[in-house]
Amino acid sequence: xxxxxxxxxxxxxxxxxxxxxxxxxxxxxxxxxxxxxxxxxxxxxxxxxxxxxxxxxxxxxxxxxxxxxxxxxxxxxxxxxxxxxxxxxxxxxxxxxxxxxxxxxxxxxxxx
Amino acid sequence: xxxxxxxxxxxxxxxxxxxxxxxxxxxxxxxxxxxxxxxxxxxxxxxxxxxxxxxxxxxxxxxxxxxxxxxxxxxxxxxxxxxxxxxxxxxxxxxxxxxxxxxxxxxxxxxxxxxx
Numbered sequence: 001x002x003x004x005x006x007x008x009x010x011x012x013x014x015x016x017x018x019x020x021x022x023x024x025x026x027x028x029x030x031x032x033x034x035x036x037x038x039x040x041x042x043x044x045x046x047x048x049x050x051x052x053x054x055x056x057x058x059x060x061x062x063x064x065x066x067x068x069x070x071x072x073x074x075x076x077x078x079x080x081x082x083x084x085x086x087x088x089x090x091x092x093x094x095x096x097x098x099x100x101x102x103x104x105x106x107x108x109x110x111x112x
Numbered sequence: 113x114x115x116x117x118x119x120x121x122x123x124x125x126x127x128x129x130x131x132x133x134x135x136x137x138x139x140x141x142x143x144x145x146x147x148x149x150x151x152x153x154x155x156x157x158x159x160x161x162x163x164x165x166x167x168x169x170x171x172x173x174x175x176x177x178x179x180x181x182x183x184x185x186x187x188x189x190x191x192x193x194x195x196x197x198x199x200x201x202x203x204x205x206x207x208x209x210x211x212x213x214x215x216x217x218x219x220x221x222x223x224x225x226x227x228x
Contacts, residue, residue: 044155
C-alpha cells in the first residue's frame with residue numbers, strides 16, 4: 001500500500017531557529033510533492049511544491065527532495081510564532097490517478 | 113474573489129437525514145476533489161473528478177455521492193447520515209500538468225458537519 005509518513009510531533013523550536021520537517025513516501029515512481037500549512041480551524045494552504053531532486057527555496061522556506069531515498073523535507077529558517085501550525089506533506093503516486101495522498105501532518109510550535 | 117468556495121460552512125443535522133454540500137471553483141481547473149478530515153486531522157481523499165468524470169473513488173460508503181453539473185462545480189450528497197460522518201469536509205481543485213504530474217491544489221474553507 002502506498003503511504004506517506006510524517007512524525008506527528010509536536011516539534012517545538014525557539015523563535016529564530018531552523019525548523020526541519022520530514023516526510024517519507026513508499027512509491028519510488030512518485031512525481032509531484034507538496035508541503036501545505038494548516039492553521040487550526042482553517043483549510044490547508046500551499047507552502048511549496050517540488051518535482052525534481054535537490055533543493056527549492058522560497059523566502060524562509062526550503063524544500064528538499066531525494067527520490068532515491070524517498071524523502072522530502074521542509075526547512076523553515078528564522079522560525080516565527082506565526083509559523084506554528086500543522087504541516088502536511090502530500091505526494092502524487094505513480095499510476096496516473098493524479099490524486100495527492102497526504103501524510104498525517106507534523107504539528108510545529110514556535111515559542112518566543 | 114474566492115478561488116474555491118463551499119456552502120454551507122457549518123452543518124448540524126440529525127442521524128438519518130440527507131444533506132448536500134456545494135463546491136465551486138473559479139480557477140478554470142480541470143480536476144476537483146472531496147476530502148474528509150477527521151478529529152485526528154487526517155486528510156483522506158473521498159472523490160476526484162476530472163473533466164466531469166469520476167476517476168477514482170476510495171472506499172467510501174455508497175451513501176456518499178458526488179455530483180458534477182459542470183467543470184466548475186462538484187457537490188457532495190450524503191444519504192442517511194451517521195454519527196461517524198461528523199468531520200470537516202474540504203473541496204479542492206487542481207490542474208494537471210501538460211508535462212505530466214499535478215499542480216498544487218487549492219482548498220475551499222471547509223464544511224464542518226456535525227451529526228447528532
